[in-house]
Amino acid sequence: MSQPVPIHPEPLARDAEGRPYSTRYGDIYASRAGALGQARAVYLAGCGLLDTPPAWAGRAQFVVLETGFGLGTNFLATWQAWLDDPQRSSTLHYVSVELHPLAAADLLACAKPALRDLAQELAAAWPPPVRGLHQLRFAQGRVRLTLALGDVRELLPRLELGADAIYLDGFAPARNPAMWEPGVLKAAARLARPGARLASYSVAGAICDPLRQAGFEVRKLQGYGGKAERLQAAYAPRWRTRRVEPRAALPAAADRRAMVIGAGLAGAACAQALASRGWIVDVLDAGHAACGASALPAGLAHVRLSPDDDRLGRLTRAGIAALRDALPAAGRDACWQGDGVLLLDTGTDSASRGDAGSVPQALALPRDVAHRVDATQASALAGVSLHRPGLWAAGGIAAAGGLAQAWLSTPGVRRRDASHVHRLQRAPCPGWARSLASEADMTTADGPPWQALDGDGRVLAQAPVCIVANALDASRLLDASGLASGLPRLPLRAQAGQAFIVPAAELGPLRGLRRGILGDGYALPLPDAAVQACGLPAGTRWLLLGATYENDPARPMPAEQAWAEIVGGLQSMVGALPATAPAAARRFHGVRAVAHDRLPCAGPWPDWAALGRLGPAALHRPAYELPPLPGLYLSAAMGSRGLTLAALAAACIATHIEGEPAPVEQDLIAALAPGRFGLRHLARLDHSIDMPA
Incomplete structure (x- = not known):
């Protein structure tokens, strides 16, 4: 991949008249007649949000896409208009791309008095200046801002959403031509839902012509603030202009019932993500909650740092943000200690060679995301004497079982102790026939509900949406259900581990350890929720030491050997530890589900039959374009990163189901796509397959 572009906050300047001014582009941030007036007259009016009735009237969701966040005036004005409108949509999504974000204090300083209260909320939630997508929630989650930090030419084509309104903003084309390139305008058109409105203050021919070619009907209306004209457009192509249609919103009247198979971290996170959106979710599991690898009392969740800011590094940043967003309001402090993790140098990893240690500087990461610490600084942060330098990284310690139980206690989640789910099927429905007239139909069609059956063919539960989150058993269940006919089994393997x-x-x-430390082993103070769940004396401080990586779950490492391996990895960081486990120690054994590429499987399960009907060329498309089998999703193979990535996987699934803007970019969606392995297999064979209907 290309060298990542660091995000540097834009220093705010003022022109001679005191207006916010960018020295980078040599231009003021808004119309000389006023930023708020321009926002309302050009963008809100241009996109029908001030019409009678307004464009968002009666909708479950309304999605605004903006190029150039700037002072945030357009967002704040849209938010205020939404609050003031009794006909508003149930949810407002606002996605804005920005390469040079201002500091939170500068946003607040530039806010108009009428918007100052909202600006204070925005400033309080303002994310660190790190490239990628940052999702912020306001108004009890009914207003959601996705701030996409990066070059619009690189980032806009990788967004996954369906836009109802598009604000083309940014500095004047003559000052910042990159923002108005034809490729940018084409990328915006790719995201427009049918009938989407677009608005801009600029009517330059270099903008209008590409928009027409991309399928917009363009009009020039009277301008604002002394400008002769402004641009208003509607997406109404006369021919098909794109291979895959953008995300459609789930109708407000849709049947919002789901079943989740598996009550570990992955399943519990999916249940919480849907229940928080108003769904009724049945969670089926034959054992108790948080089994398998999720049975470990606690663990570390942290960002991964790499010099090239690879996929896993970006996923872990998004994962930590999603985890924080999903933490329960009640008992949060008992489940989560989010004051960072110390990643200590070892004698073998890249950090000891210096390249990982330079990552925070190379990526211009702020200190609250990651920073280098020497051994003295690390010791002060950890509360114990450490012998190695390393990195402080955003993250913390989570009580896995306590977190899973909290998610399963979300209103709308119903836990069902069910027999083993033997297979899945569509409910018999003689009058139903799914249309395959076009690829667009295949991505949005619905059908009979999914049923979970036991070994005797009895129906355990049924719902329009089914999420398979039963770790290693997922591949068997898909095979038994005939959902991967002609394909190799989903490549999941078992990796055992022990901790004390x-x-x-x-x-x-x-x-005196007070933070999690990680090197050739890890140690962390056990959170209160984990102490309680394990039935340990509350007056005693307990530490968790781990973990082994064992390839044969059927033959676990003897306890003495496991202790020696864990302690051996820790001693180079902290000094001599007991050669044998103390009598009061408790040993835990679990099995991780790991995919061959060590990334989770999270997203819709493909409709392989539909893919076959699209022809051989479809086999060479990216994995996020696979036609989904309606209503069937997978969340599994979290490996040793369940705490870091389970909530993100759940968010990806929930946003796909609802048709909301995705929390990560398309290349990361493809990296998680459960069908990626089957697609690679078919692409190698270069032929399509037939599946039973």
């Missing part, structure tokens, strides 16, 4: 809970007093060098 030990009284802190028994581990001299670690006695």
Whole structure:
């Protein structure tokens, strides 16, 4: 991949008249007649939000896409108009691309008095200046801002959403031509839902002509603030202009019932994500909640740092943000200690060679995302003497079981202790026939509900949406259900691991540990929720030490060997530890589900039959373009990163179901797509397959 472009906050300047001014582009931030007036007259009016009735009237969701966040005036004005309108949509999504974000204090300083209260909320939630997508929630989650930080030419083509309104903003084309390139305008058109409105203050021919070619009907109306004209357009192509249609919103009247198979972290996170959107979710599991790898009492969730800012690094940043967003309001502090993790250098990894240590500087990461620490600084942060330098990284310690239980307690989630789910099927419905007239139909069609059956063919549950989140059993269930006919089994493997809970007093060098540390092993203070769940004495400080990586779950490593391996990795960081596990220690054993490429499988399960009907060329498309089998999703293979990535996987699935803007870019959606392995297999064979109907 190309070298990542760091995000540098834009220093705010003022022109001779005191107006906000960019020295980079040599231009003021808004119309000389006023930013708020321009926002309302050009953008809100241009996109029908001030009409009678307004464009968002009666909708479950309304999505605005903007190029150039700037002072945030357009967003704040749209938010205020939404609040003031009794006919507003149930949810307002606002997605804005910005390469040079201002600081939160500058946004607040530039806010108009009428918008100042909203600006204070925005400033309080303002994300760090790190490239990628940052999702912020306001108005009890009914207003959602996705701030996409990066070059619009690179980032806009990689967004996954359906826009009802498009604001083309930014500095004047003569000052910032990159913002108005034909490729940018074409990328915006790719995201427009049928009938979407577009508005801009600029009517330059270099803008109008590409918009017409992309399918917009363009009009020039009277301008604002002394400008002769402004641009208003509607997406109404006369021919098909794109291979895949943008996300359609789930209708407000849709049947919002789902079943989730599996009550571990992945399943619990999916249940919470849907229930928080008003769904009724049945969670089926034959055992108790948080089994398998999720049974570990606690673990570390943290960002991964790499010099090239690879996919996993970007996913973990998004994952930590999604985890924080999904933390329960009640008992949050008992489940989560989010004051960062110390990633200590080892003798073998890249950090010890210096390249990982330079990542925060190379990527211009702010200190609250990651920063380099020497051994003295690391010791002060950890509360114990550490022998190695390293990195402080955003993240923390989470009580896995407590978190899963909290998610399963979300209103709308119904836990069902069910027999083993043997297979899935569509409910028999003789009068139903799914249309395959076009690829667009295949991505949006619905059908009979999914049913979960036991070994005797009895229906355990049924719902229009089914999420398979049962870890290693997912591949067997898909095969038994005939949903991967002609394809190799989903490549998941079992990787066992062991960890120990030990009284802190028994581990001299670690006695005062107050943050998680990670190197060739890890150690962390056990959160209160984990102490309670394990039935441990509350007056004792407990530490969790881990973890082994074992390839044969059927033959676990003897306890003495597991202890020696874990302690051996920790001693280079903290000094001598007991050679044998103290008598009061408790040992935990779990099995991780790991995909061959070590990334989770999260998203819609493909309709392989529909893919076959699209012809051989479809086999060489990106994985996010696979036609989905309506209503069937997978969230599995979290490996050792369940705490970091489960909430993000759930968010990706929930936004796909609802037709909301995705929380990550298309290349990351493709990296997680459960059909990626089957697609690679078919592409190698270069032929399509037939599947039973």
